[in-house]
Amino acid sequence: MTDSDPTALTLLRERADSGDPDAIDELVELAAERGDLAELRRLADRGSSTATDQLIEVATEQGNLDELRRLADAGNTTAADQLLDLTTE
Template identity: 55%
Template structure:
């Protein structure tokens, strides 16, 4: 069975780590979130870190959830912090149910404050 040729409309990911770092830097400077997602999905931890930071700054809960669901612990930490600041008990419960002990602790604190 012949290999599927790469999609020419989709730019390739550089194989050289220095080139990847430059691509991430350029995407950060342009605030090019789709490019950062593409680089992160291809395995760039720097791109993933930039996405987490950007999403946290923008308060983009959906992006943080997507990254946390993919296993990014920094995104999960940012979700907990954001939910605690907003007093979002539903989000803290969701995270605690998934086993996040920080969310469980924040949830206890918020519930104690309500009493």
């Protein structure tokens, strides 16, 4: 599936929202490929640790200090480490 098919993406989101782990994994992968922090944040906020990991990775790649700070302030030590690395280079 590609994100160029809005109907398929909508259906995938519905499956993910219903708790389908395969759909969640696919959405996380698509969002990470697109660098879509909002989608990753949404999935992470719903409890996907994979989405959280990808959110940190993409935010780090993009140099998004605000997102890393938000995650660090919420207690994510990996985000805090990445934030420290980016701000002390």
